[in-house]
Amino acid sequence: MSIEVRNLNKRFGKTVVCDNLTLDIPSGELVALLGPSGSGKTTLLRIIAGLEVPDSGSVHFHGADATGTDVRERAVGFVFQHYALFGHMSIFENVAFGLRVRPKATRPDDATIRKKVMELLELVQLDWVADRFPHQLSGGQRQRIALARALAVEPKVLLLDEPFGALDAKVRKELRRWLRRLHDEVHVTSVFVTHDQEEAMEVADRIVVMNHGRIEQDGTPDEVYDRPATPFVLQFLGDVNIFHGRAKHEAGGASYVRPHELEIAEAADDQTLAVTLSQALTVGPNTRLEFKRADGGGFLDMELPRADYLRLKDAGRLEADVLLHLRARRLTRFAEGAASETAHDPAAMI
Ligand SMILES: Nc1ncnc2c1ncn2[C@@H]1O[C@H](COP(=O)(O)OP(=O)(O)OP(=O)(O)O)[C@@H](O)[C@H]1O
Numbered sequence: 001m002s003i004e005v006r007n008l009n010k011r012f013g014k015t016v017v018c019d020n021l022t023l024d025i026p027s028g029e030l031v032a033l034l035g036p037s038g039s040g041k042t043t044l045l046r047i048i049a050g051l052e053v054p055d056s057g058s059v060h061f062h063g064a065d066a067t068g069t070d071v072r073e074r075a076v077g078f079v080f081q082h083y084a085l086f087g088h089m090s091i092f093e094n095v096a097f098g099l100r101v102r103p104k105a106t107r108p109d110d111a112t113i114r115k116k117v118m119e120l121l122e123l124v125q126l127d128w129v130a131d132r133f134p135h136q137l138s139g140g141q142r143q144r145i146a147l148a149r150a151l152a153v154e155p156k157v158l159l160l161d162e163p164f165g166a167l168d169a170k171v172r173k174e175l176r177r178w179l180r181r182l183h184d185e186v187h188v189t190s191v192f193v194t195h196d197q198e199e200a201m202e203v204a205d206r207i208v209v210m211n212h213g214r215i216e217q218d219g220t221p222d223e224v225y226d227r228p229a230t231p232f233v234l235q236f237l238g239d240v241n242i243f244h245g246r247a248k249h250e251a252g253g254a255s256y257v258r259p260h261e262l263e264i265a266e267a268a269d270d271q272t273l274a275v276t277l278s279q280a281l282t283v284g285p286n287t288r289l290e291f292k293r294a295d296g297g298g299f300l301d302m303e304l305p306r307a308d309y310l311r312l313k314d315a316g317r318l319e320a321d322v323l324l325h326l327r328a329r330r331l332t333r334f335a336e337g338a339a340s341e342t343a344h345d346p347a348a349m350i
Pocket residue numbers: 012015017035036037038039040041042043044195
């Protein structure tokens with residue numbers, strides 16, 4: 001089921017939370033709403049769910065106006081960050097709940113419910129807690145059960161608000177992949193709220209980047225990362241070095257270079273910038289180098305594979321007093337009112 005959002009406005013007091021939002025979520029896709037805290041992601045999700053009423057504008061489910069439709073009629077499944085399970089019911093019964101309360105005509109028999117619930121519990125790798133109660137589970141386990149419960153009724157739309165926000169990093173990563181695989185199997189149209197750009201990049205088919213109640217960009221993970229529409233998108237999706245050099249006098253202002261888009265040149269030329277190493281930090285397979293600009297222009301970050309770092313170090317090129325020359329392989333600038341352009345004239349960074 002596709003979701004169409006049209007000219008949606010919502011304010012709380014003087015705060016504009018949805019600023020004329022228009023958005024198409026194609027059927028079967030997993031779309032991430034990505035943005036900083038307070039950008040309006042949750043409010044948009046709640047309006048799609050029918051839990052919040054917009055001031056103006058509309059939400060359509062597969063072309064049919066659902067704006068005035070009650071939340072119970074929208075066939076949506078929710079997993080919200082603080083969506084509590086029923087404390088007095090076993091885990092099994094929590095997952096079975098949505099099926100048990102169906103009208104008799106569409107209610108599955110006990111054996112079918114049992115099979116379905118156990119399959120879902122296996123899917124979230126918690127079949128062994130079926131007889132426990134919610135208070136006997138960790139917060140992370142409860143979220144996995146909430147996901148199983150949301151899926152039990154085979155919703156047409158699945159809405160998830162920071163569902164893995166409370167989990168530790170490793171479990172969080174596992175569940176992301178699991179959600180991705182699950183989505184590839186069941187293809188239920190899903191909208192996923194997150195403020196974590198890595199999570200959005202890893203999980204989603206499309207990313208909608210939000211800021212101050214507006215959509216800054218809507219595109220595939222590759223599109224928003226490689227061709228950011230605005231400086232906000234570029235900076236929100238990862239670390240970036242900003243140069244206010246010569247480019248400052250041109251339309252659009254700054255130039256942006258990501259840490260992995262810098263390289264060390266063999267010799268100085270008119271496209272390189274002289275620096276010295278100030279610190280090196282290894283994070284997993286990559287090493288992050290912080291350089292000090294020799295012209296006093298501040299610091300620069302560069303990221304390179306650990307093996308390359310070790311080679312440079314062994315060659316004695318990373319001593320604190322050795323002058324190095326950095327070159328940008330790629331840089332991004334924004335012309336006034338236009339989308340990003342990537343320049344291959346790295347001199348522009350100086
Ligand atoms: N019921 C409400 N009453 C008043 N203000 C609200 C209400 N709900 C949200 N807001 C305000 O609206 C703005 C957007 O909130 P929203 O929760 O949609 O943002 P968000 O991007 O999901 O942020 P977060 O990641 O922190 O949840 C915030 O400034 C918030 O304080």
